Amino acid sequence: MPIITKLYSMEEVAQHNSKEDCWIVIDGKVYEVSSYLDEHPGGDEVILQATGKDATDEFEDAGHSEEAREQLEAFCIGELDQTAPAIPEMKIVSKKKQSSGGIVPKLTNFTKQQSWVLPVGGVGISLVVVSLLYYRRK
Structure with a gap:
């Protein structure tokens, strides 16, 4: 019997971007790591910077051990749906006040x-x- 894996869009992952509800994507898999934040040897800030995003590059750059990779699997909740459209990039518009004088x-x-x-x-x-x-x- 095949294992059914839940698929998540990047849009869904992006909605889970807080310390209380922290999801990350690594190598196409979605991990719910909220309960691990306090235990992370590098501190929770490292993970929180990548929450709601694809953190594959950050994870690989940190040089995690095989043990860390095995430990990560316990937090896997599904896979990233590669067929779903990516999140559109937001345009940043500055709304500076116009100075009346000078x-x-x-x-x-x-x-x-x-x-x-x-x-x-x-x-x-x-x-x-x-x-x-x-x-x-x-």
Whole structure:
């Protein structure tokens, strides 16, 4: 009789991302490791940084022993569903407050059509300074 393994999508795994409900994915298998956090020799913070994610690279980079790999199997709750779509990447949008006063915010908010103003202004100011210095010597 074949062993039936529960399949989880990466979206499902991502929802279990806290100290009380900590799931990780390693080599396509899903592990529920909440109860192991306090026992982890490297501390719980190492695991918590990878919770709700594929932690295969982090696990391999740490150079875990064969004993650690065997111990990990006790926490296996299923496998990652490779046919499920990956979680779409979120776009990070900054919602900075626009400053109402001062020249610096105004100078940094140029559009592409207005980007010529600063270089031309710099050249103009430089010409004025050079002209003043030239005529002052005469």
